[in-house]
Amino acid sequence: MGLRAAVLGASGYAGGELVRILDGHPHLDLVFLGAHARAGSRLEEVHPHLDGGDRLLEPLDDVPEVDVAFLALPHGESAVRGAELAESCGLVVDLSADFRFDTPERYRRAYGREHPVPDQLGRWVYGLPELFDVSGARRIASPGCYPTAVLLASVPLLRAGLVGPGSVVADCLSGVSGAGRSLREDLLFGEVAEGMRAYGVTTHRHRPEIEMALGRAVGEERPVVFTPHLVPIQRGELATVTLPAVPGIDRSDLLTALESAYQDRPFVQVLDHPPQSRWVVGSNRALVTAYHDEAAGSIVALAAIDNLLKGAAGQAVQAANIALGLPETEGLPRQGFMP
Numbered sequence: 001m002g003l004r005a006a007v008l009g010a011s012g013y014a015g016g017e018l019v020r021i022l023d024g025h026p027h028l029d030l031v032f033l034g035a036h037a038r039a040g041s042r043l044e045e046v047h048p049h050l051d052g053g054d055r056l057l058e059p060l061d062d063v064p065e066v067d068v069a070f071l072a073l074p075h076g077e078s079a080v081r082g083a084e085l086a087e088s089c090g091l092v093v094d095l096s097a098d099f100r101f102d103t104p105e106r107y108r109r110a111y112g113r114e115h116p117v118p119d120q121l122g123r124w125v126y127g128l129p130e131l132f133d134v135s136g137a138r139r140i141a142s143p144g145c146y147p148t149a150v151l152l153a154s155v156p157l158l159r160a161g162l163v164g165p166g167s168v169v170a171d172c173l174s175g176v177s178g179a180g181r182s183l184r185e186d187l188l189f190g191e192v193a194e195g196m197r198a199y200g201v202t203t204h205r206h207r208p209e210i211e212m213a214l215g216r217a218v219g220e221e222r223p224v225v226f227t228p229h230l231v232p233i234q235r236g237e238l239a240t241v242t243l244p245a246v247p248g249i250d251r252s253d254l255l256t257a258l259e260s261a262y263q264d265r266p267f268v269q270v271l272d273h274p275p276q277s278r279w280v281v282g283s284n285r286a287l288v289t290a291y292h293d294e295a296a297g298s299i300v301a302l303a304a305i306d307n308l309l310k311g312a313a314g315q316a317v318q319a320a321n322i323a324l325g326l327p328e329t330e331g332l333p334r335q336g337f338m339p
Contacts, residue, residue: 003090003324006032006063008081009072011046012181014095017313018070019043019050025317025331027324028068034060036077068324070316071095074180075111083117086139091323093316099124099141100209102216110208127319129328130265131155131217137323143213145311146172146206146228149239151213152268152286153303156261157243158218162253163299166244169225170210173277175233178307193232204228236277237307243299245292254290254299262288266329267310267318275304282306283336284314306336 005022009015010033022030035057038046044053060081063069068091071078078098086092101107104118115121124141126132131151134140143151150170157163173196179187186192207226215221255270262268268286275287283306290301305311314332321330 002027002029003067004029004031004065006030006034006066006069007072008034008060008063008069009036009074009095010043010057011035011038011041012072012074013177013308014312015072016047016050017308018072018316019047021313021317021331022070023051027326027330028320032062032064032066033057034063036060036073067091068093068320070313070320072313074182079116079120082139083120086120091138091140091320093127093140093142093320094124095142095312095316097144097205097209099139100126100143100212102212106208106212110205125323126213126216127315128152128213129315129319129322130262130268131213134319134322135325137319140316140319140323142312142316142319144206144209145174145178145237145305145307146170146204146226146239147210147213148311148315149237149286149303149305150210150226150241151217152305153239153241153288153290153301154243155214155217156257157254157290157299157301158214158220159261160253160257162246162249162257164244164246164297167223167225168210168214169242170239171227171229171242172237172239173229173231174237174307175231175235175277177235178237178311179230192230196229196231198227198229200228233277235306235308236281237305237311238275238277239303241301241303243301245297245299247297249292251290251292254292254301258288258290266334267332274302277304277306278338279336280304280306280310281336281338282309283334284309284318284332285334285336286310309333
């Protein structure tokens with residue numbers, strides 16, 4: 001028998017990916033599937049592609065004693081429940097934004113409301129394993145998908161001293177699954193297909209998260225210009241991050257910094273050519289590279305991830321593996337699928 005695991009929010013996209021991963025995990029036994037609106041449904045009714053479809057989605061208040069709990073609930077619904085579980089459970093990994101911020105003030109600026117359990121902020125480890133230490137953690141706040149891609153592309157370059165003073169400009173593209181499974185008119189097929197659009201321009205909640213995480217990773221906060229775009233694909237994400245370059249560098253310095261940062265990290269691969277989001281769909285990998293635009297005095301760094309895996313469920317399990325002292329790669333897909 002392995003460690004007992006629970007998934008709260010099992011009816012959503014990220015929750016379904018958690019179920020799929022944990023069902024094949026050699027050290028974690030999935031013993032509880034929790035849901036809110038879909039409580040009482042069978043798994044096959046919400047995720048017909050998954051095995052064990054006769055399993056019941058149970059009310060969120062009925063969580064049994066478990067060793068690790070994954071919260072894949074909507075933003076705002078994990079806070080109180082996560083704080084309570086953290087007192088009784090060996091490890092809680094929250095995929096929402098409820099515990100990512102370090103102060104109530106920063107949370108208020110991002111979400112426009114007070115945090116229901118402000119004393120919890122700053123007590124949860126930011127769960128991006130390649131850049132932050134999660135070993136031995138009992139409370140992990142899993143990063144957003146956009147921050148994950150932006151940070152993986154840029155932090156090693158900042159840490160290596162290759163970036164000059166100025167703003168970080170992040171233009172990011174993501175598939176529609178990143179918006180979750182709730183029914184919204186602007187996400188209907190007829191509204192999304194054959195077009196692309198920016199959204200949350202200057203106001204997206206991931207901008208303050210990126211600013212906070214950059215500051216914690218490199219010891220210096222920088223202004224971030226963040227523009228997300230919705231593209232008509234199911235899943236996958238591409239971040240293009242433009243940073244000011246220090247004089248005298250070339251592309252080899254950039255690739256060396258990325259390779260040095262990720263040489264022992266099994267889920268990040270450094271390329272010498274631009275990555276495609278299609279190459280990582282179905283895997284927990286991130287593909288990164290960087291270019292030096294000498295004429296503009298800029299660095300252009302790129303990262304591609306699967307927003308539901310490295311940007312959500314896969315990264316949550318990766319962080320849990322490390323926190324629990326298990327092999328980092330256990331249970332996680334390292335290869336995607338094409339076409």
